[in-house]
Amino acid sequence: MDTLTNKLYLRIPIALFTLLFFTPLFADDNSLIPSVNYPLYLNECGDCHLAYQPLFLPQAAWQRIMTTLDNHFGDNAELEEETVRNLTAYLLVHSAEHSSQKLATKLLKSTENQLIIRITELPYFKKEHDEIPARLVTDNPQVKSFSHCDKCHTKASFGNYEEDSIEIAGYGRWDD
Amino acid sequence: MKLAPITFLLTLTLSPFIQATPAVEELFTQYRQKGIQEFSADLGKNLYFQEFKLAGTGEIRQCADCHTPDLRAQGQHAETGKIIEPLAPSINRQRLLDIKEINKWLKRNCKWTLGRECTAQEKGNLLTFIQTQ
Incomplete structure (x- = not known):
């Protein structure tokens, strides 16, 4: 078979193209939401x-x-x-x-x-944040409360709550 | 009086900086219609720094809690920590330009700080004080 996708030299660009343009569709669909306009x-x-x-x-x-x-x-x-x-x-x-x-x-x-x-009292919200110790949020003078989403979710105003944009104020990156 | 010409010149030089904006002028007119004769920057300043004890919790509040004692400085919302741009029109040209905006914040912030709405006299005094900053 000599179809388009079987040609080795075409596979890499096709894969890259797919990754580039379709990744957001397959990303964790919980963390990208429409921004406020x-x-x-x-x-x-x-x-x-x-x-x-x-x-x-x-x-x-x-x-x-x-x-x-x-x-x-x-x-x-x-x-x-x-x-x-x-x-x-x-x-x-x-x-x-x-x-x-x-x-x-x-x-x-x-x-x-x-x-x-x-919002911070919704059970789903609590579940999603239950691993985060108090010292990073409520006891952290630079964050103070879970209500201040943008103190850690640096792109919250754009509707982006993805993990790679989390940076806890006064602490740094957070990996689940 | 030897000082008279100097005072006159100083007043001339400084007057553009303490001129009321059209919005504040309009509010002063409204307050005068309610029978207020004069507005005092000093009394406005006193009110700005006055501490009010909240009924119930006993919490102490004053304007400077969020706007800081220096009106030319950036403030911070006591609860959310959001930056509040300086109140002083000399630093922040966006201040005192919009009647709706002034009314909205005077209403909210008087209620939060004093536990009640400010009187026309108090609002006039506060605005007079703020515009000298």
Whole structure:
């Protein structure tokens, strides 16, 4: 047989081509998610903290968060009514239920229909981070909390939570 | 008075730096309509550094917690650690330009720090203090 793929000198370039263009499709499908591109969300919420990708929480959680902004995890984050309306609409449409990402399905499933409004308290989140000792996060003055995703996931704002982009502030690379 | 010309010149030279932005001017007009006569940078400064005890937990809070005692310096969000750009308009040209933005932050931050909204007088004083920085 003398097909294209059997020619030895063509095999290497074909393999390289395949690797280059299709690797993201086969990468750990948990750690690459769509990045946030809604300016209002990036400005209003991203002013104080990472603009968490909305698929991290179910609809009901976003709804609760957006109706209790006057006590937003201990902070006052009140916004004008119209802004709240627009942000809520965005968050609901992009919430875990509306995402086709495997990560969203896993997070959602792990809640077992409980209303959990902290991403860091979702059972799936906890499971994924249970090997990380406190000294690297909660006891690490440069990280302080699991809520500060971008202190370790250096490309979190781009929706990239892959392992090779993890660099724990004040500590360095992390290998699972 | 020998000093008069110097004072006059100094005022002329310095006045562009403490000119209220159109946004702040508009807010001052609104506060005056509520019966406020004068705004004081000194009282604004006092408020900025005043410590408030939070009802319930007893936690002490002040503006400088996040914005630092030096308004020309970068601050840091007390909870999330996110960088807060300097409040001083002399350093950060983006400050005091947008009424909505000013209102949003005065409302939130007064509630967080003082445990209540600031009065028109307090807001006027704070803005007067901030714009001299």
